[in-house]
Amino acid sequence: MSHLALFLFTLLVLSSSCCYAIGSQNNRTVLALASRIGINYGKLGNNLPSPYQSINLIKTIKAGHVKLYDADPETLKLLSKTNLYVTIMVPNDQIISVGSDQAAADKWVATNVLPFYPQTRIRFVLVGNEVLSYSSDQDKQIWANLVPAMRKVVNSLRARGIHNIKVGTPLAMDALRSSFPPSSGAFREDLAVPVMLPLLKFLNGTNSFFFLDVYPYFPWSTDPVNNHLDYALFESNSTYTDPQTGLVYTNLLDQMLDSVIFAMTKLGYPDVRLAISETGWPNSGDIHETGANVLNAATYNRNLIKKMTANPPLGTPARRGAPIPTFLFSLFNENQKPGSGTERHWGILNPDGTPIYEIDFTGTRPVSSFGELPKPDNNVPFKGNVWCVAIDGASEAELGQALNFACGRSNETCAALAPGKECYAPVSVSWHASYAFSSYWAQFRNQSSQCYFNGLARETTTNPGNERCKFPSVTL
Ligand SMILES: *[C@@H]1O[C@H](CO)[C@@H](O)[C@H](O)[C@H]1NC(C)=O
Ligand SMILES: *[C@@H]1O[C@H](CO)[C@@H](O)[C@H](O)[C@H]1NC(C)=O
Ligand SMILES: *[C@@H]1O[C@H](CO)[C@@H](O)[C@H](O)[C@H]1NC(C)=O
Ligand SMILES: *[C@@H]1O[C@H](CO)[C@@H](O)[C@H](O)[C@H]1NC(C)=O
Numbered sequence: 001m002s003h004l005a006l007f008l009f010t011l012l013v014l015s016s017s018c019c020y021a022i023g024s025q026n027n028r029t030v031l032a033l034a035s036r037i038g039i040n041y042g043k044l045g046n047n048l049p050s051p052y053q054s055i056n057l058i059k060t061i062k063a064g065h066v067k068l069y070d071a072d073p074e075t076l077k078l079l080s081k082t083n084l085y086v087t088i089m090v091p092n093d094q095i096i097s098v099g100s101d102q103a104a105a106d107k108w109v110a111t112n113v114l115p116f117y118p119q120t121r122i123r124f125v126l127v128g129n130e131v132l133s134y135s136s137d138q139d140k141q142i143w144a145n146l147v148p149a150m151r152k153v154v155n156s157l158r159a160r161g162i163h164n165i166k167v168g169t170p171l172a173m174d175a176l177r178s179s180f181p182p183s184s185g186a187f188r189e190d191l192a193v194p195v196m197l198p199l200l201k202f203l204n205g206t207n208s209f210f211f212l213d214v215y216p217y218f219p220w221s222t223d224p225v226n227n228h229l230d231y232a233l234f235e236s237n238s239t240y241t242d243p244q245t246g247l248v249y250t251n252l253l254d255q256m257l258d259s260v261i262f263a264m265t266k267l268g269y270p271d272v273r274l275a276i277s278e279t280g281w282p283n284s285g286d287i288h289e290t291g292a293n294v295l296n297a298a299t300y301n302r303n304l305i306k307k308m309t310a311n312p313p314l315g316t317p318a319r320r321g322a323p324i325p326t327f328l329f330s331l332f333n334e335n336q337k338p339g340s341g342t343e344r345h346w347g348i349l350n351p352d353g354t355p356i357y358e359i360d361f362t363g364t365r366p367v368s369s370f371g372e373l374p375k376p377d378n379n380v381p382f383k384g385n386v387w388c389v390a391i392d393g394a395s396e397a398e399l400g401q402a403l404n405f406a407c408g409r410s411n412e413t414c415a416a417l418a419p420g421k422e423c424y425a426p427v428s429v430s431w432h433a434s435y436a437f438s439s440y441w442a443q444f445r446n447q448s449s450q451c452y453f454n455g456l457a458r459e460t461t462t463n464p465g466n467e468r469c470k471f472p473s474v475t476l
């Protein structure tokens with residue numbers, strides 16, 4: 001997942017005279033799939049429970065579906081002992097081969113589906129993960145093979161008499177060039193004709209879903225002063241009316257979902273069903289990541305589940321009553337996800353399996369009945385100086401490597417660490433690394449460097465320097 005797919009709140013507004021889609025898709029199969037909330041089971045941590053224990057935890061929280069980022073045979077075998085519906089993924093690096101060769105698709109299905117199905121209740125095969133969010137030459141080759149790979153996987157499944165598994169691909173909001181107001185929703189020009197048209201044709205023709213990774217946290221947090229937190233958390237009493245359509249919105253998620261519906265409608269596919277492959281809210285993050293806290297995460301996810309399990313389904317303003325299968329992100333806090341602090345804090349469970357906050361996946365428990373959570377102090381942006389220092393307990397060898405990396409990009413970064421210079425003493429790897437991390441971060445943050453250094457660094461508001469040695473800082 002790259003939540004880096006920020007989409008701007010106020011993008012160009014297309015002049016559109018377009019209609020809006022009112023889909024009434026109360027198909028019983030969809031209802032059954034949508035009535036149980038799913039959970040994303042990511043494994044990018046070095047401290048996570050075994051698949052066996054993790055699956056027990058998924059049962060304990062009463063999720064109805066589990067979505068994997070692979071097709072791990074051990075996990076799939078264990079899942080055969082459960083009633084969970086299962087979603088598996090063709091990894092990005094296999095899309096070109098699967099897309100260009102039916103035999104490769106057949107082999108993928110033979111290896112990753114047939115040994116487990118139907119005992120393991122596989123319902124979705126997702127081809128790739130947010131592949132349109134990357135755009136190197138190699139990635140563009142993946143784009144070109146995306147829909148062919150999806151078609152070939154369907155061919156393989158059908159040839160084996162399997163009609164119950166839908167094929168899709170999860171996309172992030174950055175597939176859109178405009179999303180606000182919702183009626184202005186439109187796909188990026190570089191994608192619309194070459195990728196989105198064939199994709200929509202495929203999804204419509206196979207009665208599958210447009211899988212969307214959608215995070216109100218990101219547009220909200222780009223401007224937490226002017227955007228309303230309660231609107232992002234489904235707790236607002238105020239509404240937003242789309243000036244083009246007159247549709248009335250009560251929360252940010254509905255706006256984002258409808259922008260995709262309008263984008264599909266503009267390409268001639270108003271009826272493709274939506275599913276949410278990822279959504280959630282971070283329970284913690286770096287100092288500059290406003291609003292990442294346990295109370296907001298609990299509020300967002302509890303209200304989301306309530307909304308998505310409502311019976312009859314609520315849908316969105318553009319598609320009232322439509323059920324929307326939804327997967328929450330994520331089961332665990334995953335400590336090996338790179339990037340800023342929020343990336344490692346999307347979980348509802350700690351790595352030891354204890355809950356970070358109470359949550360009820362069935363949506364039956366009143367939100368007001370959960371115990372009180374601590375009031376957060378980071379719902380407004382932090383103002384002040386922040387430093388980036390080495391974590392306690394890191395190995396000296398690893399810190400040394402990170403130190404070399406930090407000092408190697410520009411001679412300026414570590415000039416003060418040279419023998420005889422003001423920051424040379426005390427001569428310890430931890431001191432030198434902390435100086436180098438702070439200096440590097442201050443110098444290159446505007447080129448999107450993070451205070452991360454392979455997990456060896458953390459942000460602090462406590463000035464680590466002294467009279468003699470002044471550490472460079474980032475001023476927020
Ligand atoms: C409902 O949808 C499923 C799968 O999307 C399809 O196979 C089935 O024919 C539909 N049923 C009805 C009654 O429309
Ligand atoms: C989408 O699928 C529906 C149902 O099969 C069909 O009636 C419709 O014509 C399709 N839309 C397009 C644009 O092909
Ligand atoms: C919304 O309205 C309810 C009931 O009138 C009130 O208790 C609550 O504080 C309001 N919420 C906000 C965010 O204004
Ligand atoms: C650092 O300084 C050395 C010696 O002056 C010079 O050769 C080198 O190119 C500089 N490196 C960078 C990254 O500026």
Ligand SMILES: *[C@@H]1O[C@H](CO)[C@@H](O)[C@H](O)[C@H]1NC(C)=O
Nearest residue numbers: 441442443444445446447448
């Ligand atoms: C980034 O910040 C550094 C240090 O403040 C400054 O020297 C540099 O010019 C900036 N670079 C860009 C691309 O803004």
